[in-house]
Amino acid sequence: MTELLLDVQRASRCTDLPTDDQIRHWVLAAVRDRLDTVELTVRIVDEEESQQLNHQYRGKDKPTNVLSFPAEIPEDLDLPLLGDLVICAPVVASEAQQQHKPAAAHWAHMVVHGTLHLLGYDHIDDSDAEVMESLETELLAGLGIADPYQPAEKQD
Template sequence: MTLIDCLYEDDRWQDIDLDTLAETAGLATLAHLSLDPDGFEICVMGCDDARIAELNTEFRDKPTPTNVLSWPAEDLAPEDEGARPHAPSPPDFPGPVELGDIAISFDTCTREAESARLPFADHVSHLVVHGILHLLGYDHIRDGDAELMEEIEVEILGKLGIPDPYNQIPGT
């Protein structure tokens, strides 16, 4: 059984094997948070800037492309700033729970990776981890929440052998 189901709206994602990158990042994220991946499902859509701009306009009233968007199936966000989110609810049925959906833009990810001189696969893995944390109730709007989310991202990425993207010297 796989945790991540990838939907391709841009074939360039198949060339870099988004399935494997997303699955690896997803498993690492849930393991780090002591969540059993067999209990969950996530859909990741690989798209381009045009499609993600449509989604960003529709759902966030921001008519521009972005790197990653996420839609949690359940609101797990804590009320207190800097607190850990609530655990996902156990299902009322047998089988995995849908955590939510993530969309990621090939064009924006490419530009960002090239600009920061980061390996493309590392940047994509980071954005998948970031998106999954959003599905699990983490956010970065308030300072305390942002610090917690960034700390967890860096820990997960470190376990994947990916350097801290927030404190990396470009090209190293």
């Protein structure tokens, strides 16, 4: 069983946010006993901070749903620090609505997606994207969440 040391920082004006327990559950699903101990921070922000970080670190001058910052630890140090996730609450809420998905399901996807990035997965080229998306779909299915890459039916 993986021990998770989780720091959740809420720097958003949004009020409909997942609980720390939900975030913990989603992170643990993503690490799936790959590591004995994992330490990471999840910072929930608004558009301004997301845009600033996205511009500074990715050269994209717009807010984004999730940014992953893997820890840069020298190989000779054995620390459980995985890294940091920065999730933009208004972007996640907007995407969930546009994609006709339950907000909690989209939050779970963003946490799992970001955590997989911290574990070294990526989607830059098609073959890597296929591996990562397949794993995300599998992990989310284990949480009872539909495939995030299939269009959702509009729910009235």
